[in-house]
Amino acid sequence: MSRIVDSLTEGPFCYTEVAAGERMAKKGILVTGGTGLVGAYAVGMLLERGERPVVFDVALNERLLSAVGVDPNQITLIRGDMMDLPALISTIRDNDCDRVIHLAAFLGEEVQRRPYSGVRLNFMGTVNVFEAARLEKVSRVIFPSSGTVYLGSLGEGLEKIDESIPMNPPSVYAAAKASCEFMGRAYAKRYGFEFICLRYTGGLYGPSPAALKATREIAIQQMIRAAVKGEGAKINWPYGPAEILYGKDAAKGTVLAVLKDKFKDTLFHIGNGFMVSGDDIVAAIRKAFPGSRIELAKGDNPMPYPQSRLSSDFSRAKEQLGYEPEYPITRAVAGYAATLKRLEDL
Secondary structure, three states: OEEEEEEOOOOOOOOOOOOOOOOOOOOOOEOOOOHHHHHHHHHHHHHHHEEEEEEEEEEHHHHHHHOOOHHHOOEEEEEOOOOOHHHHHHHHHHEEEEEEOOOOOOOOHHEEEEEEHHHHHHHHHHHHHHHHHHOOOOEEEEEEEEHHHHHHHHHOOOOOOOOOOOOOOOHHHHHHHHHHHHHHHHHHHHOOOEEEEEOOOOOEEEEHHHOOOHHHHHHHHHHHHHHHHHHHHEEEOOOEEEEEEEEHHHHHHHHHHHHOOOOOOEEEEEEOOEEEOHHHHHHHHHHHHOOOOEEEEOOOOOOOOOOOOOOOOOOOHHHHOOOOOOOHHHHHHHHHHHOOOOOHHH
16 A cells, blocks of 8 residues: 655654554665656556655656556655755655655756756755765665756767766756766765766657646647547647657666666766657657648747757666667657556547
């Protein structure tokens, strides 16, 4: 049975109580943002491997968990704010968590709109995770960073985008992610836990509520929803070819990292390896839904990042983690549509 705890309604130093015999022998794995796109898939993968995920999220989306095949009754769900350090400490302590996957964050466009709030959550919320890990002797923290941290280093003559590319963040969001990378390494070196940084090098997409999505993700979801419903749609698509990463592949890389025994390196690129255009996405949708009527229209890009001509090199993750993406665009569209049907009762 699940335990649903609401830390937002408790005093800041009220610790949750665990009934006698309820604590499981296996150490828990805390997943912040565990009912978001990547988090929901990661929780399911952890359960499949016999692990005990503990979800900490400000908005517990049990519907999304169910849509991706996770029974919310099989996990501990805690509604909490990343800025509430005592609640994080309580969650780790009371659920005997030894490792943390930290996914809770604002997306890039939201940080651009609300920079102070975005930096507060994305940077200071992450520092709270590091501090809780320090105080509770957590052994490992997995931090998903972003390929945006190096976009300012893209230019002519670049032959490979691997972990050696210099960080040069071109946005507030990217700068906050880069800052967390530096801070995580400093905390880990000083206080003795493992800090594993995963850069999701493609734009994330997958079935989840539109309020949690970037503009490109929303556009892809609109295309797939229209195809599922048999409706026509004209979609704003201002993007050139880019690497995109299905949420389930991001979750796979994340779970491999949290469960890996030993590491040679502590920074990994998690990508797809292919550049995908809007026309490629439409073609994949038409293959899955013959006769679908999707049109793309030009528009303004809300995040005018430099356009990469190369997909990322994730060979380090392949060699050391065993990571291999499983969802090229054609397979991703089919899985996306099936999950969206369950999520939205289409």
